[in-house]
Amino acid sequence: MSDSHQTIVIIGSGPAGLTAAIYTARAELNPLVIEGEPSSTGDQPGGQLMLTTEVENFPGFPDGILGPQLMADMKAQAERFGATFLTRKVTKVDLTKKPFEIWIDNPDKDLPTHTADALIISTGAQSVMLEVEGEKRLLGHGLSTCATCDGFFFKDKKIAVVGGGDSAIEEATFLTKFASEVTVIHRRDELRASKIMQKRAHENPKINFLWDSEVTEILGSSSVEGVKIRNTKTLEETKLDLEGIFIAIGHTPNTSLFIDKLSIDDLGYINTEPQNTKTNVEGVFACGDVQDHKYRQAVTAAGSGCMAAIDAEHWLENQKN
Numbered sequence: 001m002s003d004s005h006q007t008i009v010i011i012g013s014g015p016a017g018l019t020a021a022i023y024t025a026r027a028e029l030n031p032l033v034i035e036g037e038p039s040s041t042g043d044q045p046g047g048q049l050m051l052t053t054e055v056e057n058f059p060g061f062p063d064g065i066l067g068p069q070l071m072a073d074m075k076a077q078a079e080r081f082g083a084t085f086l087t088r089k090v091t092k093v094d095l096t097k098k099p100f101e102i103w104i105d106n107p108d109k110d111l112p113t114h115t116a117d118a119l120i121i122s123t124g125a126q127s128v129m130l131e132v133e134g135e136k137r138l139l140g141h142g143l144s145t146c147a148t149c150d151g152f153f154f155k156d157k158k159i160a161v162v163g164g165g166d167s168a169i170e171e172a173t174f175l176t177k178f179a180s181e182v183t184v185i186h187r188r189d190e191l192r193a194s195k196i197m198q199k200r201a202h203e204n205p206k207i208n209f210l211w212d213s214e215v216t217e218i219l220g221s222s223s224v225e226g227v228k229i230r231n232t233k234t235l236e237e238t239k240l241d242l243e244g245i246f247i248a249i250g251h252t253p254n255t256s257l258f259i260d261k262l263s264i265d266d267l268g269y270i271n272t273e274p275q276n277t278k279t280n281v282e283g284v285f286a287c288g289d290v291q292d293h294k295y296r297q298a299v300t301a302a303g304s305g306c307m308a309a310i311d312a313e314h315w316l317e318n319q320k321n
């Protein structure tokens with residue numbers, strides 16, 4: 001066994017992981033949170049809220065709160081009750097053994113760096129990005145990946161949504177509540193979205209479509225001012241003036257560590273039992289966006305982090321009997 005045995009380890013430190021940390025710390029389980037470390041591929045301790053600016057829909061903050069501040073406050077709250085944090089990335093887990101084994105460095109080493117009686121996975125998900133010039137600079141400054149979170153900031157503005165799937169069409173339709181005009185920019189001439197959602201969008205007078213079009217650059221120095229577009233058939237390049245842009249080309253759950261180790265659905269998300277956070281391996285719980293491709297909100301992630309903490313606490317208690 002490794003020299004760092006924990007009753008409970010939480011992998012991931014977004015709203016789900018930090019809420020699980022607050023609850024398990026207050027249950028005197030001394031959780032260790034392996035919070036991840038920044039990487040060039042967008043990994044981030046604190047999760048997706050670290051990439052946002054103002055958060056106005058997290059209950060309890062009538063004047064809004066900055067995403068990074070919300071995460072710093074949640075972390076401080078967990079630390080106050082005894083949670084400890086390790087700013088490292090998990091590189092391997094072995095869930096076939098009890099206690100579970102966890103590596104945070106060279107995965108080829110024989111011995112794990114940590115072992116845990118129970119494990120809470122809250123590694124989150126990432127929005128797929130376009131990887132074009134201007135995107136990183138303007139994220140949170142007119143460029144968003146979440147209409148529910150940020151739509152309100154675009155009242156009477158001319159905006160665009162990139163993508164042709166259900167997410168893009170749902171977001172475009174939702175955004176017409178606020179925006180004066182929503183252009184759906186799609187790389188083909190046919191949507192992938194379900195027919196009923198397509199119909200709704202086509203009937204909405206505020207939505208128009210730019211077909212066969214790829215965004216090649218997001219323009220603007222401190223906030224979005226437009227995009228450069230290339231027609232995928234004619235290769236003609238044009239510019240479209242905009243005050244905001246939403247990228248809705250899919251999400252990738254951060255589950256690569258758990259493939260072949262946990263039951264994972266067709267979209268790559270960890271399967272949990274209905275109404276709780278148990279995975280198919282006893283003692284392993286999953287919460288937040290890594291197991292939720294529907295709601296994807298900070299508050300729902302926090303709620304499921306609370307559920308995972310309670311589920312884990314009960315499971316650990318039952319092991320003693």
Ligand code: NAP
Pocket residue numbers: 128129130162163164165166167168170187188191192248249250251293
């Ligand atoms: P999706 O179905 O994979 O669609 C992604 C869209 O983005 C596609 O239209 C794709 O174009 C486009 N795209 C991908 N990479 C791109 C790139 N690099 N540049 C430009 N465009 C790109 O993803 P999703 O819409 O997020 O949906 C994921 C799943 O959740 C689906 O099963 C969906 O049905 C479900 N969902 C359901 C609802 C609902 O029922 N209310 C709402 C949201 C999502 P192509 O079409 O050319 O591939």
